[in-house]
Amino acid sequence: MKVAILDDYQGIASGMADWDSLPDGTEVEFFRDHLADEDALAERLRDFDVVMGMRERTPFPGSLLVRLPNLKHLITTGGGNASFDIPAATEMGIVVSGAPGFGEGPTELTWGLIIGVARQIHLEDQRTREGSWGTTVGVGLKGKTIGLLGLGHIGSLVARVANAFEMNVTAWSQNLTPERAAECSATLVGKDALFRDSDFVSVHLRLSDRTRGLVGARELALMKPTAYFINISRGPIVDEEALIDVLERGAIAGAGLDVMDVEPLPTGHPFLGLPNTLITPHLGYVTEESYEAFYSGVVEDIRAFAAGEPIRVINSEVLESPQLRGPLNR
Numbered sequence: 001m002k003v004a005i006l007d008d009y010q011g012i013a014s015g016m017a018d019w020d021s022l023p024d025g026t027e028v029e030f031f032r033d034h035l036a037d038e039d040a041l042a043e044r045l046r047d048f049d050v051v052m053g054m055r056e057r058t059p060f061p062g063s064l065l066v067r068l069p070n071l072k073h074l075i076t077t078g079g080g081n082a083s084f085d086i087p088a089a090t091e092m093g094i095v096v097s098g099a100p101g102f103g104e105g106p107t108e109l110t111w112g113l114i115i116g117v118a119r120q121i122h123l124e125d126q127r128t129r130e131g132s133w134g135t136t137v138g139v140g141l142k143g144k145t146i147g148l149l150g151l152g153h154i155g156s157l158v159a160r161v162a163n164a165f166e167m168n169v170t171a172w173s174q175n176l177t178p179e180r181a182a183e184c185s186a187t188l189v190g191k192d193a194l195f196r197d198s199d200f201v202s203v204h205l206r207l208s209d210r211t212r213g214l215v216g217a218r219e220l221a222l223m224k225p226t227a228y229f230i231n232i233s234r235g236p237i238v239d240e241e242a243l244i245d246v247l248e249r250g251a252i253a254g255a256g257l258d259v260m261d262v263e264p265l266p267t268g269h270p271f272l273g274l275p276n277t278l279i280t281p282h283l284g285y286v287t288e289e290s291y292e293a294f295y296s297g298v299v300e301d302i303r304a305f306a307a308g309e310p311i312r313v314i315n316s317e318v319l320e321s322p323q324l325r326g327p328l329n330r
Helices: 038-045 086-091 105-118 121-130 153-164 178-183 191-197 217-221 240-249 288-306 316-320
Strands: 002-005 027-030 050-053 073-077 095-099 145-149 168-172 200-203 228-231 254-257 277-279
Touching (some): 050 288, 145 191, 153 168
Parallel strands (some): 200 228
16 A cells, blocks of 8 residues: 655654554655646656645645546545545545644634734844844734634634733624624624724635635725734635735735645745735644644544545545445455
8 A cells, every 4th residue: 555645844744643553565655845736746646545635735626536546545634625626536436534633723823923913023033133123113902903704613712812812803704693703702793894993804714615705805995004914714715916915005004824825835926025924834733733633643544444444534425335446345
């Protein structure tokens, strides 16, 4: 059995789990580089039986899956993956499994970005190293309004911290009710009001057909020139060109961004040249604790699949399919 572990950016996956506990004869290969070209990716993966994708770093559309005839088991870290074509995998008889994470990394990073932009930490760090001492004046959080797009698990925890900072917490999403908002010590407001009145707008929605492009030029135009935009969810929720435009014009004070339309961010991208952006490379879930949980879960998934008893199966209907690939079909 050949196993591919993709997008091991930091080169640490081999030490994060007990890969030696996999069945005898299992070959595990770790790839640090990211391949965006589908032809190159199909060539790399054509001989592998099992492939693990770290969150949504590498998409697996049906057009790629059909070019991987040996693939029997596709694993994503987390409980689901919007960039995996699950129906196509099911039709081809490929089992798709998830792996559990650990901790509240995205919540913590949200506040790192908020405090970072509010106090201009990234600029002051750079300028201090260059010989300048004290060049900006930050803003405090107490009494400011934070508008949360989404009040699910992460959004509710962000709200809890905001209340500890004595901020005014407002929230909006398509299905949010006043009762749910009140449970999180937040106030439900209209979408336009959230953008218009907030000092910080923070996105905590899942990417779906309903949320793709939800934040566009119209919404960003409503924001105060002193307001900051934070996104640790998914890049395509926001119209990237519209966000670049308001940042370049100084129509908003700045942005803290952990996610982009294309990742890794291409060389020369406008975000990289904007001093009013604080950019992190999709670090929300990237902690030692989360990685250990993810990779250990992947090992468990592979062992269970090899034994003919797959676990954490996202497309459970595939287990009854006559097209099923792998040990269960032998």
